[in-house]
Amino acid sequence: MFPEAGTGYSYEDCMATADWLMAQTDIRPTVGIVCGSGLGGLADTLKDQVAFNYKDIPNFPQSTVHGHAGRLVFGTLKGRPCVCMQGRFHLYEGYPVQKVALPMRIFKLLGVETVILTNAAGALNEDFKVGDIMIIKDHINMPGFAGNNPLVGPNEERFGVRFPCMSDAYDRELQQLAMDVGQDLGYGEFLREGVYCVVAGPSFETIAESRMLHRLGADAVGMSTAFEVIVARHCGMRVFAFSLITNQVVMDYDSEEKANHEEVLEAGKQREQQVEQLICTMVTRIEHNNNYA
Numbered sequence: 001m002f003p004e005a006g007t008g009y010s011y012e013d014c015m016a017t018a019d020w021l022m023a024q025t026d027i028r029p030t031v032g033i034v035c036g037s038g039l040g041g042l043a044d045t046l047k048d049q050v051a052f053n054y055k056d057i058p059n060f061p062q063s064t065v066h067g068h069a070g071r072l073v074f075g076t077l078k079g080r081p082c083v084c085m086q087g088r089f090h091l092y093e094g095y096p097v098q099k100v101a102l103p104m105r106i107f108k109l110l111g112v113e114t115v116i117l118t119n120a121a122g123a124l125n126e127d128f129k130v131g132d133i134m135i136i137k138d139h140i141n142m143p144g145f146a147g148n149n150p151l152v153g154p155n156e157e158r159f160g161v162r163f164p165c166m167s168d169a170y171d172r173e174l175q176q177l178a179m180d181v182g183q184d185l186g187y188g189e190f191l192r193e194g195v196y197c198v199v200a201g202p203s204f205e206t207i208a209e210s211r212m213l214h215r216l217g218a219d220a221v222g223m224s225t226a227f228e229v230i231v232a233r234h235c236g237m238r239v240f241a242f243s244l245i246t247n248q249v250v251m252d253y254d255s256e257e258k259a260n261h262e263e264v265l266e267a268g269k270q271r272e273q274q275v276e277q278l279i280c281t282m283v284t285r286i287e288h289n290n291n292y293a
């Protein structure tokens with residue numbers, strides 16, 4: 001079998017990590033949440049917390065990016081057991097794409113049925129504004145076209161099939177639920193939907209690259225999420241994801257704007273409360289009748 005036990009990627013390694021975590025907490029999460037850049041505050045709202053630093057978890061990568069605390073937090077949201085990644089991994093940190101998405105397999109082995117992923121992203125769609133929340137309906141995996149797909153390598157059948165379908169990657173019922181919850185909360189004015197494009201980073205896009213991505217059908221661009229989604233769907237979890245629009249991508253040679261990580265984190269802070277409320281309310285309304293596995 002490949003990858004072999006001891007490499008940190010094998011089924012046995014993932015099982016060892018999940019067993020280690022389950023031995024330290026009685027919380028058995030059915031919802032797994034990934035906090036994007038500047039959006040880690042959500043994890044702090046969990047009740048009855050049991051938290052682990054990534055450095056203490058066997059086989060877990062380490063967070064190296066400002067705005068990603070590097071803690072795995074178990075707890076409850078309105079009584080629902082959840083696990084929350086306060087910080088995720090990115091290709092540009094130097095991790096192989098399999099490692100970037102590895103926590104999704106740990107989620108699966110912990111009993112997670114629904115994954116909610118958040119990220120910070122730049123708007124390519126000119127109708128979007130900073131502070132908009134874009135429900136992701138589909139993605140374009142740019143690094144995937146060059147072989148950076150987290151399922152590359154011999155397939156581990158215990159997780160899923162060799163050729164998983166991705167035309168239904170983003171659960172449509174959960175997208176509708178997010179729209180309904182957003183309307184109920186009075187967020188209609190800044191709730192959008194669109195296509196997320198992942199690039200490898202860490203450099204932000206050139207103007208020519210941004211124009212190209214927009215023409216290809218992307219509404220927002222970032223450096224994460226799609227890899228996690230592919231692995232989560234491969235192992236049969238339902239997926240919901242959204243982008244917080246933290247900046248307008250520069251598409252005009254006359255513009256003086258310059259993308260930077262500080263504005264990304266600041267935009268996260270500005271929308272923190274609404275993001276938390278949206279997720280918290282969704283979690284209370286999610287039905288766990290997962291038919292995909």
Ligand SMILES: O=P(O)(O)O[C@H]1O[C@H](CO)[C@@H](O)[C@H]1O
Pocket residue numbers: 035036037038065088090118119120121201222223224225260261264
């Ligand atoms: O996707 P998340 O982790 O939210 O972070 C986004 O923000 C960072 C750039 O400011 C990049 O890591 C990009 O992917």
Ligand SMILES: Nc1nc2[nH]cnc2c(=O)[nH]1
Pocket residue numbers: 120121122123199201203204205221222223246247248249259264
């Ligand atoms: N690639 C990319 N990632 C981002 N994350 C937040 N904003 C951006 C952006 O403009 N481009």
